[in-house]
Amino acid sequence: xxxxxxxxxxxxxxxxxxxxxxxxxxxxxxxxxxxxxxxxxxxxxxxxxxxxxxxxxxxxxxxxxxxxxxxxxxxxxxxxxxxxxxxxxxxxxxxxxxxxxxxxxxxxxxxxxxxxxxxxxxxxxxxxxxxxxxxxxxxxxxxxxxxxxxxxxxxxxxxxxxxxxxxxxxxxxxxxxxxxxxxxxxxxxxxxxxxxxxxxxxxxxxxxxxxxxxxxxxxxxxxxxxxxxxxxxxxxxxxxxxxxxxxxxxxxxxxxxxxxxxxxxxxxxxxxxxxxxxxxxxxxxxxxxxxxxxxxxxxxxxxxxxxxxxxxxxxxxxxxxxxxxxxxxxxxxxxxxxxxxxxxxxxxxxxxxxxxxxxxxxxxxxxxxxxxxxxxxxxxxxxxxxxxxxxxxxxxxxxxxxxxxxxxxxxxxxxxxxxxxxxxxxxxxxxxxxxxxxxxxxxxxxxxxxxxxxxxxx
Numbered sequence: 001x002x003x004x005x006x007x008x009x010x011x012x013x014x015x016x017x018x019x020x021x022x023x024x025x026x027x028x029x030x031x032x033x034x035x036x037x038x039x040x041x042x043x044x045x046x047x048x049x050x051x052x053x054x055x056x057x058x059x060x061x062x063x064x065x066x067x068x069x070x071x072x073x074x075x076x077x078x079x080x081x082x083x084x085x086x087x088x089x090x091x092x093x094x095x096x097x098x099x100x101x102x103x104x105x106x107x108x109x110x111x112x113x114x115x116x117x118x119x120x121x122x123x124x125x126x127x128x129x130x131x132x133x134x135x136x137x138x139x140x141x142x143x144x145x146x147x148x149x150x151x152x153x154x155x156x157x158x159x160x161x162x163x164x165x166x167x168x169x170x171x172x173x174x175x176x177x178x179x180x181x182x183x184x185x186x187x188x189x190x191x192x193x194x195x196x197x198x199x200x201x202x203x204x205x206x207x208x209x210x211x212x213x214x215x216x217x218x219x220x221x222x223x224x225x226x227x228x229x230x231x232x233x234x235x236x237x238x239x240x241x242x243x244x245x246x247x248x249x250x251x252x253x254x255x256x257x258x259x260x261x262x263x264x265x266x267x268x269x270x271x272x273x274x275x276x277x278x279x280x281x282x283x284x285x286x287x288x289x290x291x292x293x294x295x296x297x298x299x300x301x302x303x304x305x306x307x308x309x310x311x312x313x314x315x316x317x318x319x320x321x322x323x324x325x326x327x328x329x330x331x332x333x334x335x336x337x338x339x340x341x342x343x344x345x346x347x348x349x350x351x352x353x354x355x356x357x358x359x360x361x362x363x364x365x366x367x368x369x370x371x372x373x374x375x376x377x378x379x380x381x382x383x384x385x386x387x388x389x390x391x392x393x394x395x396x397x398x399x400x401x402x403x404x405x406x407x408x409x410x411x412x413x414x415x416x417x418x419x420x421x422x423x424x425x426x427x428x429x430x431x432x433x434x435x436x437x438x439x440x441x442x443x444x445x446x447x448x449x450x451x452x453x454x455x456x457x458x
Contacts, residue, residue: 002027002048007038009056020109035064046193046232049119054082065096077119141178144320148312160186165304168282170311173362176282184237192236195229200242207250218267230263233277244285255300314356319457321352328368343380416452428456
């Protein structure tokens with residue numbers, strides 16, 4: 001069922017339009033008294049279309065449209081309406097992204113309903129177009145050319161076709177939410193909502209209200225009825241990030257909801273709301289160990305991990321650093337509204353050799369943003385790389401983490417690291433690399449590569 005947000009400072013208008021729209025269409029209608037309240041609803045709930053008055057106290061319609069663009073609140077179509085003599089404001093609203101406009105004194109309820117249906121159909125077409133682009137491999141958020149990423153993309157395509165619940169596992173910063181979004185976008189649910197909840201970012205007493213929703217007055221601070229994430233994700237996908245941090249009490253309630261496929265809002269337990277949602281969960285923790293220690297329910301564990309999708313850490317696919325860096329530079333420069341910068345080979349080589357153990361891809365993205373800001377010219381160079389990254393020798397860092405290994409094993413790792421650095425610098429030209437290293441001929445280098453299991457990246 002579609003949800004309409006009606007924004008007007010006059011209560012009589014809100015009540016009348018809500019009643020008429022629901023009577024004519026069956027859509028659920030929620031209301032707001034001004035633009036600021038409407039932005040809060042758009043942030044918290046899944047809304048399909050907005051009807052917006054332009055003249056309101058606190059925050060008017062035009063200001064709200066400007067803030068909506070800045071906050072990147074999605075492709076929710078907005079229909080604006082106002083009184084006579086405000087044609088110029090309506091035109092400005094359309095330039096700010098409004099789908100359509102009408103005069104409140106002249107329009108009929110049937111015309112409003114028609115405009116609502118057209119806006120919903122337009123949004124549906126945009127979502128389907130986006131789905132087709134993803135199916136064709138365009139606009140993919142999974143960047144890289146390594147074998148690990150190719151395998152991940154293959155697994156994502158396979159998992160997108162099945163309706164099962166999926167557990168996505170990987171270290172912090174590897175891009176687990178991006179994987180979840182990609183599974184959703186390539187699935188049959190792509191034209192329905194993708195709703196995410198970070199279980200680790202919420203206080204224990206707020207997790208249930210976020211998941212299940214609440215009625216107005218259910219507790220202190222519940223100033224309006226709010227949908228839970230299950231309701232908001234109806235027909236689509238619910239992503240539960242860091243599910244390993246969910247309190248045990250909430251785990252039991254979540255398991256029950258997943259079993260019966262229905263939920264009740266806090267304060268409205270008499271009303272049962274059925275939903276159709278696919279659940280994707282993610283964690284950086286070992287849930288099996290948490291189950292053994294009694295910190296995670298075994299029955300919930302088996303409920304959410306019908307399939308497991310591992311996301312490789314960046315240090316295991318360093319060949320992907322270059323495409324990631326180039327993508328981040330392009331995207332961040334566009335976001336900052338500045339000319340796109342470049343990065344020289346030496347600076348890029350340092351980033352490619354670093355192990356990225358702190359926060360994986362997220363750490364790399366943060367570093368690239370710092371480089372763009374600190375580089376006054378148009379080319380990022382070695383001197384711009386943070387000292388802590390420039391000074392760490394990757395081989396020393398690697399060997400330090402393997403103190404339990406034998407001398408022979410550490411020696412082989414050192415040899416492998418040295419060969420890899422020279423092969424990369426010489427673009428994997430075997431004879432040239434052998435000459436630089438003083439190895440008698442290229443066949444000897446090939447033997448060393450086979451012994452150390454060094455393979456040229458595809």
